[in-house]
Amino acid sequence: MEHLDIIESQTIYILREAFNKIDKLAILWSLGKDSNALLWMVRKAFFGHVPFPVVHIDTGKKFPEMYKFRERYANDWQLDLKVGACPPVEEMDPTLPPAARSAARKTAGLKAMIDREGFAGLLVGIRRDEEGTRAKERVFSPRGEQNTWNFRDQPPEFWDQFKTDFGPGTHLRVHPILHWTEIDIWRYSKRENIPIVDLYFSHNGRRYRSLGDQDITFPVASAAATIDEVIDELQHTKVAERSGRAMDHESEDAFERLRADGYM
Incomplete structure (x- = not known):
C-alpha cells in the first residue's frame, strides 16, 4: 500500500472506533486544511454521510473567505452544523499574553458548546508535527470535568491499541490525524x-x-x-x-x- 493509503486507513479505523465507543460524538471544524481533510475522511468512513454534528467555534474574527467556505460546504455536504459563539476577550485570563488571551476565547466557547450539547467526545484535526505541545497528545485523550488536559498523565498507546473505556463523566478528545504531517x-x-x-x-x-x-x-x-x-x-x-x-x-x-x- 502507498503511504497515503496506509495513514488514511489508520484514520478511518480511529473514526469508526470512536463512533462505536462514544455515545455522543461531534467533530470540530476550523475550516483549515487539516480539519477539512479530516471531515473528508469522515465522509469516506461513513459512505458519504457525516453521522454526528459538525461544530465550528466562531470567534467572529475569521477571514471572509473562511465564512463563505463554511456556508458553501455545510450546504453541499449536508452537515449538521452547530456554530458556537465566544465570550469577549476581557473575560479571559489577564495573565496570558495578548494573542494567547484572544485565542483562549475559543476554549471558553467550546466549553460552553460541550455543556449545552452534552458531547461526550470530540474529533479534532491536530497533528503531532504541528507544534511541540501537541506532540505530547494521545489519539484518545481523556479530559477532566472542565475539559482540562493533564499532559503528564496520558494512557499508553502502542500498535494502534487505544484505551477507550474511561470512567463515567470522562470527556474524550479524539485525534484521528495525529500521525499525519503537513505535507x-x-x-x-x-x-x-x-x-x-x-x-x-x-x-x-x-x-x-x-x-x-x-x-x-x-x-x-x-x-x-x-x-x-x-x-x-x-x-x-x-x-x-x-x-x-x-x-x-x-x-x-x-x-x-x-x-x-x-x-x-
Whole structure:
C-alpha cells in the first residue's frame, strides 16, 4: 500500500472506533486544511454521510473567505452544523499574553458548546508535527470535568491499541490525524481533490500556512500559488508552519497553558 493509503486507513479505523465507543460524538471544524481533510475522511468512513454534528467555534474574527467556505460546504455536504459563539476577550485570563488571551476565547466557547450539547467526545484535526505541545497528545485523550488536559498523565498507546473505556463523566478528545504531517495533508488533498480555502495559496507573494483569526494570523512570503507548488515548497522550506501565528511568538508556556485548559 502507498503511504497515503496506509495513514488514511489508520484514520478511518480511529473514526469508526470512536463512533462505536462514544455515545455522543461531534467533530470540530476550523475550516483549515487539516480539519477539512479530516471531515473528508469522515465522509469516506461513513459512505458519504457525516453521522454526528459538525461544530465550528466562531470567534467572529475569521477571514471572509473562511465564512463563505463554511456556508458553501455545510450546504453541499449536508452537515449538521452547530456554530458556537465566544465570550469577549476581557473575560479571559489577564495573565496570558495578548494573542494567547484572544485565542483562549475559543476554549471558553467550546466549553460552553460541550455543556449545552452534552458531547461526550470530540474529533479534532491536530497533528503531532504541528507544534511541540501537541506532540505530547494521545489519539484518545481523556479530559477532566472542565475539559482540562493533564499532559503528564496520558494512557499508553502502542500498535494502534487505544484505551477507550474511561470512567463515567470522562470527556474524550479524539485525534484521528495525529500521525499525519503537513505535507501528507497537502498530498492527500491533491489526490482527493479536497476543497481548500484560497488563502493557503500565494497572492502578491504571500500566503497563509495556517489559518486563524484575522488579527492574530499573518501570511508568510511564498510564491506557491497552486497545490503542486505548495507541496514543492514544503520539501525545501525552513519556515515553520505556525510562524504566522502571533501566539506562537509569545511566552514559551502560553500554548501549553491553553492546551491544558482545553484549547484545541
